[in-house]
Amino acid sequence: MDSTPTTEIPNIELTYDDLEETDVFAGLELSASSDIDVPPNLIDQVIGQEHAVEVIRKAAVQRRHVMMIGTPGTGKSMLAKAMAELLPKEELQDIMVYPNPEDNNNPIIRTVPAGRGKQIVNAHKVEARKKIQMRSTLVMLLIIGIIGYAIITYQWLLGIIAAAFVFMALKYSMPREEAMVPKLLISHDSNTMAPFIDATGSHAGALLGDVRHDPFQSGGLETPSHDRVEGGAIHRAHGGVLFIDEINTLTPHSQQNLLTALQEGTFPITGQSERSSGAMVRTEPVPCRFVMIAAGNLDAIQGMHPALRSRIRGYGYEVYMRETMEDTQENRKKFLRFIAQEVKNDGKIPHFDRSAMIEVLREARRRSNRKGHLTLKLRDMGGLIRVAGDLARQEGTEFTSVKHVLAAKSASRSIEDQISDEYIRRSRDYDLAVVEGTRVGRVNGLAVMGSDSGSVLPVMAEWTPRQGEDGTVVATGMLQDIAKESIMNVSAFIKKFTGKDVREMDIHVQFIGTYGGVEGDSASVTVATAVISAIENIPVRQDVAMTGSLSVRGDVLPIGGVTYKIEAAAKAGIKTVIIPRSNLDDVLIEDRYREMVEILPVDHIKEVLQNALVPENREGFISKLRKMAVNPTGIFDPNVGRSPV
Numbered sequence: 001m002d003s004t005p006t007t008e009i010p011n012i013e014l015t016y017d018d019l020e021e022t023d024v025f026a027g028l029e030l031s032a033s034s035d036i037d038v039p040p041n042l043i044d045q046v047i048g049q050e051h052a053v054e055v056i057r058k059a060a061v062q063r064r065h066v067m068m069i070g071t072p073g074t075g076k077s078m079l080a081k082a083m084a085e086l087l088p089k090e091e092l093q094d095i096m097v098y099p100n101p102e103d104n105n106n107p108i109i110r111t112v113p114a115g116r117g118k119q120i121v122n123a124h125k126v127e128a129r130k131k132i133q134m135r136s137t138l139v140m141l142l143i144i145g146i147i148g149y150a151i152i153t154y155q156w157l158l159g160i161i162a163a164a165f166v167f168m169a170l171k172y173s174m175p176r177e178e179a180m181v182p183k184l185l186i187s188h189d190s191n192t193m194a195p196f197i198d199a200t201g202s203h204a205g206a207l208l209g210d211v212r213h214d215p216f217q218s219g220g221l222e223t224p225s226h227d228r229v230e231g232g233a234i235h236r237a238h239g240g241v242l243f244i245d246e247i248n249t250l251t252p253h254s255q256q257n258l259l260t261a262l263q264e265g266t267f268p269i270t271g272q273s274e275r276s277s278g279a280m281v282r283t284e285p286v287p288c289r290f291v292m293i294a295a296g297n298l299d300a301i302q303g304m305h306p307a308l309r310s311r312i313r314g315y316g317y318e319v320y321m322r323e324t325m326e327d328t329q330e331n332r333k334k335f336l337r338f339i340a341q342e343v344k345n346d347g348k349i350p351h352f353d354r355s356a357m358i359e360v361l362r363e364a365r366r367r368s369n370r371k372g373h374l375t376l377k378l379r380d381m382g383g384l385i386r387v388a389g390d391l392a393r394q395e396g397t398e399f400t401s402v403k404h405v406l407a408a409k410s411a412s413r414s415i416e417d418q419i420s421d422e423y424i425r426r427s428r429d430y431d432l433a434v435v436e437g438t439r440v441g442r443v444n445g446l447a448v449m450g451s452d453s454g455s456v457l458p459v460m461a462e463w464t465p466r467q468g469e470d471g472t473v474v475a476t477g478m479l480q481d482i483a484k485e486s487i488m489n490v491s492a493f494i495k496k497f498t499g500k501d502v503r504e505m506d507i508h509v510q511f512i513g514t515y516g517g518v519e520g521d522s523a524s525v526t527v528a529t530a531v532i533s534a535i536e537n538i539p540v541r542q543d544v545a546m547t548g549s550l551s552v553r554g555d556v557l558p559i560g561g562v563t564y565k566i567e568a569a570a571k572a573g574i575k576t577v578i579i580p581r582s583n584l585d586d587v588l589i590e591d592r593y594r595e596m597v598e599i600l601p602v603d604h605i606k607e608v609l610q611n612a613l614v615p616e617n618r619e620g621f622i623s624k625l626r627k628m629a630v631n632p633t634g635i636f637d638p639n640v641g642r643s644p645v
């Protein structure tokens with residue numbers, strides 16, 4: 001078999017627009033990030049999420065709940081904190097628990113203006129101490145009296161017994177004044193902002209409040225029940241914001257109770273553990289009027305209690321967080337402010353000079369994965385800024401400069417990126433990575449790991465005549481559905497091209513070295529190519545890798561993470577990467593990879609086959625592809641806006 005690829009690859013000119021000083025600093029007189037003012041209020045610091053900022057401002061005035069869905073690190077909890085800053089602090093209250101003389105298991109709840117709670121408790125303590133002192137003095141006087149009487153009358157034994165009796169009787173009949181002092185359940189400093197409580201991942205007790213267990217329970221040694229009551233996050237958030245990330249991770253029981261708390265604005269505290277003496281206690285309703293900000297990824301909505309979701313929808317707002325913002329002059333300025341903000345918040349790292357700021361912006365462009373955009377995954381960008389700053393600090397330089405940012409980029413690589421490199425190394429060791437020559441039924445696909453790292457994902461296909469009534473598609477693990485779908489999507493094309501019906505075959509597809517990691521159907525072009533190669537016994541070029549989603553008509557549709565995929569292919573030694581043409585503008589690969597790979601944008605599967613397959617009879621193969629274009633209602637028409645075969 002001829003292992004030398006023969007296909008001519010059209011030379012595609014990619015234009016990489018680079019950032020110039022004037023793009024970033026036009027109209028700005030600044031030499032470093034220290035010259036940039038960071039606004040004091042959190043809400044004014046948020047960048048790129050203008051629609052979310054607007055909703056938060058509105059919701060703060062109207063006291064509405066908000067659900068924020070989006071990628072981690074785009075500012076959800078920052079916005080929730082910002083909302084707490086916006087809420088009026090004048091309405092804050094302290095919550096107190098009093099003993100209930102009529103029913104020890106039903107402590108009384110009272111609210112007072114913020115800051116008053118401490119004063120009240122202190123006053124009760126002083127009063128209690130006074131009473132205890134008076135009683136002690138009385139006991140002492142009585143005992144002295146009895147002992148005096150015994151001395152005078154020589155009735156020693158009787159005197160001692162009577163004194164002991166008086167002491168015990170008074171001590172134990174004395175109400176335990178100190179224990180009867182009310183407890184300050186929730187307190188605020190009258191000058192602070194409304195509370196921001198993060199209840200992410202809280203178990204029932206921490207969320208809804210609890211009553212501690214008392215091992216003594218009776219006999220005068222027990223702790224009074226009101227003293228064992230502990231407020232939950234919902235109570236601590238009274239008058240402020242309750243933030244719950246990944247709300248779907250709360251148990252259905254907790255979500256149900258959370259809903260009750262939202263509806264009632266109060267929630268009594270009871271012991272959460274059935275086997276604890278705390279379970280006997282149930283306070284009067286405790287106020288918990290908070291604004292809830294529920295956050296999470298899209299799957300948070302699916303795992304959410306439907307009634308809770310509908311409560312938020314009915315009485316609040318839902319916001320989808322953006323992942324990128326347009327790369328405009330104005331937004332670049334905001335990004336510069338973000339750099340200054342992160343440096344300021346860190347407090348230890350040196351400010352960024354102009355060169356470093358430009359490099360951060362370049363990286364923000366690259367990480368956006370979209371032409372003309374800047375990433376808004378700002379927690380990660382903050383991480384890069386801190387690592388670069390740390391490097392500069394170690395060196396003792398006055399400013400963080402471009403070399404520190406570049407070094408930070410290599411130093412602060414994600415786990416996924418490191419795993420991907422490790423995988424490439426190992427696959428080389430075991431000859432799993434094939435990046436030259438040709439193979440039948442084997443295609444180098446591309447996948448994204450995590451959110452910012454690509455990897456080469458080889459796909460193998462084989463077929464046999466069907467065994468059962470219908471042909472089946474057998475694939476590795478979780479990727480079964482993707483394989484099935486890709487094959488079904490191109491079954492019409494396969495039939496036209498090969499003259500064979502996939503229903504007559506058992507098709508086996510294997511994703512080598514993974515059980516997951518393929519997002520959506522971005523492997524469908526790869527799977528289809530591998531299957532066609534196997535059915536037709538045509539070798540596939542191994543120095544070509546591909547990514548793309550396939551329509552039933554054979555169109556190659558856009559996918560995500562194209563930049564990371566191309567970079568991974570380059571690292572693995574691939575020479576040509578086939579990508580959907582509509583993704584061409586999203587390619588923002590780093591300089592060092594530009595020379596290593598050629599990028600081939602395509603519109604249709606036939607272009608993929610033309611460039612990736614190496615048939616023995618190339619002329620016949622091309623004319624077969626050509627012939628397939630004639631059916632007017634057929635799969636594709638090369639004369640309509642597509643590059644000719």
Ligand SMILES: Nc1ncnc2c1ncn2[C@@H]1O[C@H](COP(=O)(O)OP(=O)(O)OP(=O)(O)O)[C@@H](O)[C@H]1O
Pocket residue numbers: 045046047048049071072073074075076077078079245295338342376377378379380382
């Ligand atoms: N839109 C933004 N504007 C300015 N800074 C931001 C923004 N988004 C994130 N940051 C920075 O990143 C940090 C982390 O963001 P934040 O915790 O709000 O993300 P998140 O969306 O709540 O993520 P997670 O769901 O993982 O908690 C913030 O403290 C802030 O420094």
